Amino acid sequence: MQKRRETNVKVITASVFIATFMTAVEGTIVSTAMPTIVGSLKGIEIMNWVFSIYLLASAMMTPIYGKLADKIGRKPIYLTGVLIFIIGSALSGMSQNMMQLIIFRAIQGIGAGSIVPVSLTIIADIYPVDKRASILGLNSAAWGIASIVGPLAGGFIVDAWSWHWIFLINVPIGIILMILVWIFLVEEKRVVDKAPIDxxxxxxxxxxxxxxxxxxxxxxxxxxxxxxxxxxxxxxxxxxxxxxxxxxKDPIISLDLFKNRTFVIVNIIAALISGFLMGVEVYIPMWMQGIQGTTAALGGIVLAPMSVIWMVGSFTGGKAMKVWNSRLSIMISLLPILIGGLFLVLANATTSYGLFLVFSGVLGIGFGMTMTILTVLAQTSIPHEFIGVATSFFTLSRTVGQTIMISIFGLVLNETMNNGLTKREALSLDKDMMNELINPHTAGSLPQHLVGDLRGVLYESIHNVFIVGVSLIIISYVLNYFQKKDSLTTL
Incomplete structure (x- = not known):
């Protein structure tokens, strides 16, 4: 009698870590290389579309992938998403102008819409609730590794070769991931759901x-x-x-989920904090390269402590959930993010690189705790049959938060920048000079007597972005007050 194949939990867990690493590297490498991309393709006014179109495409597809993962199975949806992501990455790496890059990033985003939510759903399938928080903590280790590899690799690739290669790195990683999931993830045959797809x-x-x-x-x-x-x-x-x-008959998203107060509040807070995270990842490297004049590598590596210590925060968050109720757990986890955000608001143009490294770590422990707690709460606050949809909606909330806030941050940046350039009209400063300032390869060609004023404009612009970011944390505290004091000691 043939032995029934079972999922290799260790290999699939490693595969989920690889997927997390791939998406984490995507964020850190692109953020590090963005000043160079903007300088190369001359597009500071539309640079947010490189991020936003990716997030928009991902957001639009995430709930659909989640529903199909519940209806058809995790494996086929996962493999399809990864394949599309690989194709989009390869095309992005061959972009010759900003419009091509934006279009290909949309394809990449369509694929990415399946990777994170289905990964988290697979973790929920193969691990019981009492072990899930710890696995999510281990999963955060992939973010830590990516945070070191990403900025270093991104900075090295940009400095030594071409920014086009930052996207091509996803291709071999994605192929390995597909092979592992194809071979080692075994799903039970599902009863055919005769309800029509919505x-x-x-x-x-x-x-x-x-x-x-x-x-x-x-x-x-x-x-x-x-x-x-x-x-x-x-x-x-x-x-x-x-x-x-x-x-x-079988809605893409059951409206009953929104009757659950914990589920709703958790998703709103996730959106707000993810929006702030996006601001940190995009604008701190720009601060380093444009205001302090660092290289692309140093501009990106300042985020490394955040993602490395994120892993510690995830473990801490998992333990906190066993001791404190949900409201208190979130309140404490948000505190390091608030402290880090206030530092960014109070920092000035002469604040040392070392202090940015320290508070990058402070932010990391807060993000790690908060996202782990929110993820588990989103999964455990609803019935298990909706876990795929709920996990996907949680990912959607984060993506929508990032997309909306990167747009708002861009608006704040551009408005402040325009006002700053207008105030210095006598110096004949323009946006082309701002493009050159934030690109380490071209900053040296600017007239030295104008660099100080250009940096002043950039400082004012990014400073206002961080003020808006801190307001998101304060709103999260207010929302958390209305959450039920559910005890999580049973996890």
Whole structure:
């Protein structure tokens, strides 16, 4: 009698870590290389689209992948997403202009929409709740490794070769990941769900997200007809989506999830904190390279302590959940993020590189604790049959938060920058000079008597971004107050 194959838990756990590493490297390498990309392709005004289109595409697809993972199975959805991600990465690496890069990043984002949520769903499948927090802590080790490898590799590749290669690194990693999951993840045959796929709900959800996120992207152009129209269409999309989901036999997202107060608050806080995280990852390297004049490598490595200590924070968060109730756990986990955010607000143009490294670590322990606690709460606050959808929605919340906030941060940056350049009109400063300033390869060609004023404009712009970021943490504290004091000692 043939022995029944079973999932190799160790190999699949390692595969999930590889997937986390791949997506983490994507963030740290691109953030490190962005000043060089902007300088090369001359696009500081639209640089946010390189991040935003990736997040937008990922956000639109995430709930659909989650529903299909519950309906069809984790494995086929996971492999499909990784394959699309690899194709998008390869195309991004061959981009010759900013428009090509933005389009190919959209393809990359479509694939990425499956990687993180289905990875977390697989962890929920193969580990009981009492071990899940610890595994999530170990998973954060991949972020720590990526935070060291990413900035170093990104800086080295940018300095020694070409920024195009920062995307190509995903191709071999993704291929290895697909092979491991194909061979070692064994799923039980699912009973065929005869309920029709909620195509109309899926389309309305994508349209709804598209107009919401596009509206925020266009805010920087002013509240014209396109921006207002996008938000109006978003509202109409929400109304249509709710109407359809109430009548669907198998809705893409069950509206019953939103009756759970813990689930709703956890997702909103995740969106806000992920938005702040995006600001940290994008604008600290820009601060280092544009204001302090560091190399691309040093500009990226300043984020390394954050991601390395993130792992420690994840373990701490897992233990905290066994001792404190959910409200207190989140309140304490947000404290290091608030301290790190206040440092960024109070830092000036002469603040030492060493202090940035210290508070990068402080932020890391806060992000690690908070995201681990929020992830487990999102999964355990709902029935197990909805865990794929709930995990995907949690990932969607984080992605939407990142997408909206990178747009708002970009608006704040551009408005402050425009005002700063206008105030210094007599010096004939312009955005082309700002492009050159934040690119380590071209900063040296600027007239030295103008560098100080250009750095002053950039400092004011990034400083205002961090002020907005701290407000997100304060809002999270207020929201957490309304959460139930559920005890998590049973985990």
């Amino acid at each position: 195509y109309l709900g899926s389309i309305l959800m994508m349209v709804m997200l598209l107009f919401l996120l596009y509206g925020f992207q266009m805010v920087k152009e002013g509240f014209g007809i396109v921006t207002i129209g996008s938000f109006v269409l978003f509202i109409l999309g929400v109304i249509g989506f709710v109407w359809v989901e109430k009548r669907a």
